[in-house]
Each structure stands twice: as C-alpha cells, then as structure tokens.
Amino acid sequence: MKKLVSLFLLSLVTFVLSAQSSTNSARSSFGVAVGLSASTNGLGGNVTAVWNDKFALRLGYEKLDRSFPNAFVYQQDDFNFDVSPRIKTGGFSAIVDWYFLKSLYVSAGVMVTDLHLSAKIVSADPLTIGDIEYSPNEMGEMNIAVGPQNKVAPYVGLGFGRNISRDHRFTMSFEIGAYHTGSYIVDVNGTELFEANGDPANQESINNLNETLKGISWSGIYPVVKLGISYKIWKK
Amino acid sequence: MKTLKLLLFYLAVFFAALFFTRCSLTEDIAKITDALDSLKVSVGTPQFKTGIHFEFVDAKTGEYITGKELKLIVTGNDASKVFDNIGSQAESYNASYGMLDLVIDPDVDSAYLATNPIKINVTPVVNGYLSLSQQVEIYSPNIKNVIIALINLTGSNPNGVKVSIQNLSPTYDSQGRTISTIVQQIDGANTTVELLQGTVLKSASGSVLKGNISSQVVYFNPKDSATQNIIQGILTGDVQLDRNNPQSTQGKLVSAGMFAAQLSVGGQIVKTFDGAGLKLKTRVASDLYNPDKDRVVNVGDTVPMWSQEELTGKWVFEKNSVIKSDVEGLYLEDVVNHLSYWNWDWFTRQIGGIYCDYPYPRINWNLTGVGSANVDIIVKLNGVTSQYPTMKEIIYPYAYTEFGFFPRNRSGNIKFVDPKPLPGRKLIFTPASIDFANLNRTVKTVNVTAEYDNKDLYDVKINLSAKSSDPKSKIIIKPNAYLYYKPASVRNWEGVSLRNGKTTFKLKLGQPYDILAYFGNNSGKGTLLVEKYGANQLQITLTPTMNLNSGTTGSAIKLPPVSKPANNIVNVDYTAILSASVFNTLK
Numbered sequence: 141m142k143k144l145v146s147l148f149l150l151s152l153v154t155f156v157l158s159a160q161s162s163t164n165s166a167r168s169s170f171g172v173a174v175g176l177s178a179s180t181n182g183l184g185g186n187v188t189a190v191w192n193d194k195f196a197l198r199l200g201y202e203k204l205d206r207s208f209p210n211a212f213v214y215q216q217d218d219f220n221f222d223v224s225p226r227i228k229t230g231g232f233s234a235i236v237d238w239y240f241l242k243s244l245y246v247s248a249g250v251m252v253t254d255l256h257l258s259a260k261i262v263s264a265d266p267l268t269i270g271d272i273e274y275s276p277n278e279m280g281e282m283n284i285a286v287g288p289q290n291k292v293a294p295y296v297g298l299g300f301g302r303n304i305s306r307d308h309r310f311t312m313s314f315e316i317g318a319y320h321t322g323s324y325i326v327d328v329n330g331t332e333l334f335e336a337n338g339d340p341a342n343q344e345s346i347n348n349l350n351e352t353l354k355g356i357s358w359s360g361i362y363p364v365v366k367l368g369i370s371y372k373i374w375k376k
Numbered sequence: 377m378k379t380l381k382l383l384l385f386y387l388a389v390f391f392a393a394l395f396f397t398r399c400s401l402t403e404d405i406a407k408i409t410d411a412l413d414s415l416k417v418s419v420g421t422p423q424f425k426t427g428i429h430f431e432f433v434d435a436k437t438g439e440y441i442t443g444k445e446l447k448l449i450v451t452g453n454d455a456s457k458v459f460d461n462i463g464s465q466a467e468s469y470n471a472s473y474g475m476l477d478l479v480i481d482p483d484v485d486s487a488y489l490a491t492n493p494i495k496i497n498v499t500p501v502v503n504g505y506l507s508l509s510q511q512v513e514i515y516s517p518n519i520k521n522v523i524i525a526l527i528n529l530t531g532s533n534p535n536g537v538k539v540s541i542q543n544l545s546p547t548y549d550s551q552g553r554t555i556s557t558i559v560q561q562i563d564g565a566n567t568t569v570e571l572l573q574g575t576v577l578k579s580a581s582g583s584v585l586k587g588n589i590s591s592q593v594v595y596f597n598p599k600d601s602a603t604q605n606i607i608q609g610i611l612t613g614d615v616q617l618d619r620n621n622p623q624s625t626q627g628k629l630v631s632a633g634m635f636a637a638q639l640s641v642g643g644q645i646v647k648t649f650d651g652a653g654l655k656l657k658t659r660v661a662s663d664l665y666n667p668d669k670d671r672v673v674n675v676g677d678t679v680p681m682w683s684q685e686e687l688t689g690k691w692v693f694e695k696n697s698v699i700k701s702d703v704e705g706l707y708l709e710d711v712v713n714h715l716s717y718w719n720w721d722w723f724t725r726q727i728g729g730i731y732c733d734y735p736y737p738r739i740n741w742n743l744t745g746v747g748s749a750n751v752d753i754i755v756k757l758n759g760v761t762s763q764y765p766t767m768k769e770i771i772y773p774y775a776y777t778e779f780g781f782f783p784r785n786r787s788g789n790i791k792f793v794d795p796k797p798l799p800g801r802k803l804i805f806t807p808a809s810i811d812f813a814n815l816n817r818t819v820k821t822v823n824v825t826a827e828y829d830n831k832d833l834y835d836v837k838i839n840l841s842a843k844s845s846d847p848k849s850k851i852i853i854k855p856n857a858y859l860y861y862k863p864a865s866v867r868n869w870e871g872v873s874l875r876n877g878k879t880t881f882k883l884k885l886g887q888p889y890d891i892l893a894y895f896g897n898n899s900g901k902g903t904l905l906v907e908k909y910g911a912n913q914l915q916i917t918l919t920p921t922m923n924l925n926s927g928t929t930g931s932a933i934k935l936p937p938v939s940k941p942a943n944n945i946v947n948v949d950y951t952a953i954l955s956a957s958v959f960n961t962l963k
Binding site for chain 2: 216217270271274278282332333335336339341346348353355356357359
C-alpha cells in the first residue's frame with residue numbers, strides 16, 4: 141500500500157513538474173466541450189474546459205448498475221444457493237488532463253466512487269425444518285458486497301486522442317487508468333434465517349478477509365478503460 | 377520534443393520504481409484464497425414470533441412438575457397450526473423440567489389472527505395428576521404464557537379442591553340397572569355424587585358396563601381463591617349456548633362449583649347413563665356473588681350447568697339448575713346423563729359490552745432491563761372476599777394479561793407483586809396497582825423496571841454457535857430460541873430470548889445458575905458460574921449437560937480467566953461442535 145501511494149505521489153509530482161515546465165510553451169485557447177463516455181465505470185457525460193492547448197479540466201459523471209439474476213448456483217453443505225450478482229459503479233470525477241503531445245495526454249484527479257459490487261444469495265430450494273416448509277422467500281436472503289474503503293479515490297490515467305478538440309468541434313479519446321480506494325472492503329448481511337451473517341459478533345471470517353485485503357497492495361485499485369467523444373460548444 | 381523527453385524521463389523513474397518493487401501477486405492470491413476458505417455462512421434456526429410457553433406446576437406447592445413423564449395433548453380445530461419449537465408436529469408434546477414451548481405456524485400473522493384467533497384445547501397427562509383440559513386462545517403474534525396448575529390425585533391440594541377416589545360396588549339387575557343408590561362423599565356431606573338407583577352405565581361405544589366402579593371425582597370450590605386461580609384457565613374460551621346448535625360464543629364462565637368426574641368399569645371409561653343417571657350436589661356459600669343478579673346468591677336463583685366437550689375443551693350448556701336450601705343452607709343439585717367435567721357457571725358474554733367486552737380488559741407489559749419476570753397479580757373485588765383469584769403470571773416484553781372475569785358494575789383493585797425477588801434484582805411496577813373500574817374495557821400499560829444491585833452482578837453476554845465436526849462444513853448454526861435460567865436455589869425460571877445465538881444473562885458473582893433450552897422434544901441443560909479468580913480476574917465455568925440424543929455431553933468448561941471488567945460486562949463465546957449426524961438434524 142505504501143509503495144503504491146509513493147508511486148502515485150511520484151507520478152503526481154512528475155505530472156505537476158512536467159505541467160509547469162510545459163505551461164510556458166502552451167498556446168492560449170480557452171474553450172468548453174461536452175462529451176459522452178463509455179467505460180468500465182459505466183456510461184456518462186462530462187464537461188471539459190481548456191484554457192490552453194496543454195491543460196484541460198474535466199468534470200464528469202458515469203454510472204453502471206447491472207444485475208444478473210440467478211447467474212449461477214453455489215453449493216455449500218446440503219444447501220444450493222442461487223447467486224444474483226450486481227455491478228454498480230461510477231461516480232463523480234474531477235480530472236486534469238495534460239496534453240504533452242497533440243493527441244496523447246496523462247490525467248490525474250479524484251473520483252467520488254459509487255463502486256459497489258454485490259451478490260444476492262437466496263436458497264435455490266425450499267427448506268423443511270421439522271414439519272414446516274420454508275419457501276426460499278421465507279428463508280430470506282444473504283447479501284455479500286464489495287465496496288471501497290474510501291469513497292474519494294485518486295485517479296491516474298493515460299489517454300489517446302483528446303477530450304476537447306484543439307482545432308475542430310468533434311473529437312474522440314481512449315483512456316486507460318485506475319483509481320485507488322485504499323482497499324476493497326467486504327460486507328455481509330442477511331435477513332430471516334441468514335440474519336446472523338450481518339451481526340458483527342459473527343463476522344470473524346469476514347473481518348479476517350478484510351484484514352487480508354487491507355494488507356494487499358493492489359486491493360482497492362479499480363481499472364478504468366474509457367472511450368469518449370466530445371463536442372466543443374464554446375471557444376474563444 | 378522537450379516535453380516528451382521530460383515525460384519519458386519521469387515515466388522511466390516511475391516504471392523503474394515499479395519493477396524494483398517485489399512482485400507479491402502469487403502470495404497475495406494465496407492469502408485471499410485462504411481468507412475465502414475460512415468464510416462461514418451463518419444460518420439461524422427459525423424465529424417464531426407467535427407461541428405458547430407452558431408451565432406445569434403442582435396446584436398446592438406451585439413447584440414445577442418434574443421427574444415424571446408429562447405430555448400435553450393438543451386438540452381442536454387449530455391443532456394443525458401448532459408445532460414444537462423446532463417445527464415438528466405431533467398429537468402430544470413432551471414437557472421437561474415442568475415446561476414446554478410450542479409455536480404457531482409462521483404463516484399465521486397478526487392480520488390472520490385479527491380475524492381468526494388460534495383456538496386449541498390442551499390436556500396435560502401426567503401420572504398421579506388430574507388431566508383437566510382447557511382452551512388456549514391466541515389473538516396476537518406474541519408469546520403467550522400459560523401456567524397450568526395440576527391437581528394431585530394422591531397428595532395435598534388447595535383447600536378448595538377436594539379429591540375422592542373410591543371403588544364402588546353396586547349391584548345390577550339383569551338389564552344392567554343399579555339396584556340401589558350409591559353415594560360418594562367428596563367433601564363430607566357438603567359435596568356428593570350419587571349414582572342413582574335404576575342407572576345403566578354405558579361406554580363410548582354404547583356397551584352396557586357392569587361391575588365394580590372405579591370412581592374419581594374432583595370438586596372445585598369457587599369460594600377458595602387458590603382454586604379460582606386454577607379454574608380461571610379452564611373456564612376461558614368458547615362456549616356453546618345451545619346443546620343442539622354447535623355455534624360457539626366467546627365469553628367467560630364464573631363458577632358456582634365444578635366437578636371433574638371419571639368413572640370406569642374394568643378399565644372401560646363410563647361415558648353415558650341410561651335411566652336415572654348421576655346426581656351432583658354441592659353446598660353454595662351464602663355470600664357467593666351472582667354476577668347475573670349483581671348481588672349475593674338467593675334461593676331460587678338459576679345457575680346454568682355446562683359440560684365440557686372433550687376434543688375442543690368448549691363448555692356446552694346443558695340445563696339450568698336452581699339454588700335450593702335446607703337446614704344446612706343453600707345448595708345446588710342436578711342429574712346428568714353423560715360423563716364429562718360438569719360446571720355450574722354464570723356466563724358473561726360479549727354482547728355490545730353489556731357484560732364483558734371483547735377484547736377483554738387487558739394489561740400490556742412493558743419490561744425494561746429484564747427478559748421475563750414472575751409476577752403475582754392480586755385481584756381484590758370491592759365487597760366480595762376470596763372469589764377472585766391471585767393470578768401467577770410470567771410476563772415478557774410484548775406479553776399481555778387479559779382479565780375476562782370482571783363482573784359488571786363492580787370495582788376493585790389489581791396489585792402487582794414480585795413474588796420472589798432474585799438475587800441482586802428488584803422489580804418496580806409503575807403503576808403499582810390499578811383500580812379496575814378504570815381498567816374495564818380498556819388497555820393499560822404497566823411498566824416493569826428491574827433495579828439491579830450492580831455490586832456483584834454481571835452482564836454475561838453469550839454468543840452461542842453450533843458447527844459440524846466435519847471440517848469441510850462451512851455452515852454455522854445460530855440458534856433462535858428462548859432460554860431459561862435461574863439461580864440453582866430458586867424455583868422460578870427466567871426466560872430470555874436467544875436471538876441468532878446471542879443473549880445476556882444477569883448473573884450474581886459466585887452464584888451458580890441453571891440454564892435450560894428446548895429443542896423440540898429434547899432439552900439442553902447446564903450450569904453457569906461466574907466467580908472470582910485471583911485478585912482481579914473472573915473465571916466463567918460453563919457446564920453443559922446436553923441432552924441432544926447422541927450430541928455432546930459436556931464436562932465443565934472453564935473459560936480462560938478474564939480481567940475483572942469495570943463495566944461488569946463479560947463476553948462469552950461458545951461453539952458446540954456436534955457430530956455431523958446431530959448437526960444435520962439442526963439444519
């Protein structure tokens with residue numbers, strides 16, 4: 141974790157120093173563009189403001205919320221569980237792009253992430269206890285969720301193309317990057333027969349998993365691959 | 377170009393630093409795999425929100441009936457909705473340690489109960505005690521507490537209960553008719569049962585029975601407060617006002633005298649009489665309150681006579697008897713032609729609130745700081761002595777007590793008493809008493825607060841689990857049940873709710889406590905002791921004496937000594953490791 145933070149700080153310093161050294165040679169050309177994006181953070185939009193041809197400030201929002209009902213069956217002891225994963229990610233971002241070449245840029249910023257990967261787990265079969273049969277619905281459900289340790293996460297990326305065109309109205313970009321939330325945190329809760337899974341006193345194994353995740357340097361890194369288009373709506 | 381070179385320089389520094397960091401991906405994945413392998417799925421046993429907690433006590437001593445096989449037969453239209461506390465159904469359920477927990481079908485919720493109250497008839501059967509049936513009705517999704525005081529057929533009973541067991545030797549003619557009248561005295565000459573001359577005894581199948589009669593008659597005198605306490609439960613529930621019309625009416629019976637008679641010939645139970653029949657006779661106290669007239673009884677007052685339907689416990693109107701008098705005073709007598717429990721009662725029914733509103737006046741118990749408590753409810757009706765009972769109740773949070781026996785136009789007082797304070801605990805009732813002229817036809821709340829002497833009292837927070845001895849199993853069972861505990865030297869059990877394996881006991885330092893739990897027909901018992909260990913530590917000893925068939929039978933488990941906590945809170949985690957076969961029965 142410390143190594144990653146160090147690397148992030150190093151890259152940030154690199155970014156700032158480089159940015160400073162290149163500001164002098166930048167051509168002043170203020171403009172504003174609106175864009176659409178599709179990424180591993182979902183679909184979204186952004187507004188990009190540029191005050192010279194080297195630097196741009198990009199404010200965006202993306203969202204992905206997709207469920208996969210009964211995607212697979214998980215077997216444990218005598219129980220069969222239907223597992224329904226759900227991916228929810230996205231969030232607000234504030235990113236500065238530095239165009240060190242005409243169509244190549246590095247990005248750094250922060251993301252307020254909505255990352256929440258979860259799985260609803262319900263019994264696939266009714267359960268008979270004594271002479272009473274409980275339907276899966278009556279048995280309740282268990283939810284396992286993976287979320288970020290920190291909702292506000294630093295972001296770095298490398299992009300091709302531009303998020304705001306220098307000479308035209310339309311432009312496209314392709315960006316790869318990652319944001320780091322500190323660590324992934326696993327949370328479990330349940331209802332009815334599975335209610336005890338949400339009880340902190342019964343979560344020794346979950347706590348153990350979370351401690352393990354916190355000790356792993358790359359835990360909490362969320363990769364971003366993004367494709368974007370933008371239209372410059374104002375230039376001066 | 378200058379910019380690109382600068383960038384490439386910094387990127388070179390970045391990636392150099394990255395490459396020289398040790399790659400730990402394989403180890404990291406192994407750590408995660410290990411952590412994932414240790415994940416357990418907690419599965420709770422069902423939580424039943426509606427149920428009945430029975431306590432079976434000796435009517436005289438109030439002691440739990442233990443050491444004998446005691447089964448409770450459940451009949452009636454709603455018997456199919458009753459289960460033991462692990463969801464198994466049977467015609468009868470075994471009590472142990474004088475207690476039994478039954479639950480109601482979890483599909484029965486408050487909406488259902490609002491229009492379809494659960495009505496069952498329960499009959500405790502235990503050797504040496506009278507098997508008296510009574511109806512139990514459930515109107516709301518709570519745990520209902522029912523204390524059944526059993527009449528000892530061979531030992532002592534409350535003063536108002538008279539037991540007579542005799543062998544009668546009548547002579548019969550060729551038609552099976554008794555040649556002479558045989559009188560069985562129950563309470564001297566005050567209460568008698570006469571098998572009249574010219575009576576033919578018949579079994580349930582209609583066979584004529586001839587021979588020596590084994591006669592067992594129990595009489596309940598309504599003037600005795602302790603006896604009233606017993607028969608209040610028996611007289612609660614549905615009644616049938618017309619013998620030929622099975623429609624039930626909700627109400628209460630106020631007794632003027634009750635007989636429980638059982639005759640058998642050669643082991644065959646006598647059910648009906650042809651010919652003359654059986655005459656029941658009892659003295660009536662001159663100051664017995666007649667709720668129909670709202671005064672004490674007089675010669676010429678009519679008292680309805682009722683018999684109890686065997687399967688449902690419903691009381692069925694038979695006839696009206698008239699109070700007569702002789703030189704000895706007032707008396708009731710009448711002839712019956714079938715055997716049952718017979719009762720002279722005034723009926724108070726629900727008719728626009730004229731006699732007894734529905735629902736009955738009731739007290740909701742609001743408990744703070746205590747899981748349950750035993751309470752004596754002393755009812756004193758103004759102007760009438762001894763006719764109304766001292767009720768013994770076990771109260772829980774959300775439990776309530778209904779009072780269906782208040783006569784109209786009368787006032788009185790209900791007082792709440794902690795009958796036997798536990799070590800280190802005192803119960804405070806607010807209000808301490810209620811005038812029931814104000815309570816009639818309303819709901820009141822009584823707050824019960826437990827005051828603890830914290831000097832040597834500890835909150836022992838238990839977290840119980842059960843897991844299989846099979847190491848591959850990843851299921852942890854978290855039990856939901858009621859647990860009962862008491863100081864070993866104290867009679868009354870206290871109930872606490874075990875929710876997903878967790879509960880809190882309030883234990884006095886150095887005082888051994890019994891702990892009891894029910895799992896269907898099995899029970900688990902143990903002892904728990906918190907004691908000093910050295911100068912500044914505590915030692916907790918848990919001695920499970922499980923009775924789960926082939927399950928664990930534990931020897932004393934001494935948990936590692938803990939520092940004496942400043943806040944008097946001690947946490948105890950205990951996981952029972954059960955054989956796979958026993959564990960699978962719990963899943």
